[in-house]
Amino acid sequence: MTQSQLLVADNLTATVNELYQKFGAWRTARALLLVAWRQRQTRMQVAELSNSQLRDIGLPEREDSLGHPNFLPLHLRRFG
Structure with a gap:
């Protein structure tokens, strides 16, 4: 670790x-969980x-993800 870290x-x-x-x-943990949830x-x-x-x-x-196979409808995906 560096000095600043x-x-x-x-x-x-x-x-x-x-x-x-x-x-x-408990209150500290609850506050941390609330912040993470938000x-x-x-x-x-x-x-x-x-x-x-x-x-x-x-x-x-975001980069264009239309070519990614997970974004194709299920009936258009090739399985196998």
Whole structure:
């Protein structure tokens, strides 16, 4: 690890320890799970947007995935 990574890791450990001391283990874990769930929900909502909508809100566009076989309807896929 580089020195900057050690500083971030120490800072994160100190912050988590402070949260644990102030609120307890269960509340800290619950808050962490809530944040992770909200982040996942945000990513799921953004995944449904078209490239033009992504461009409108300032996010990078996805590459064209129409040629990818997973995006073909089931009756058009070749199995075997």
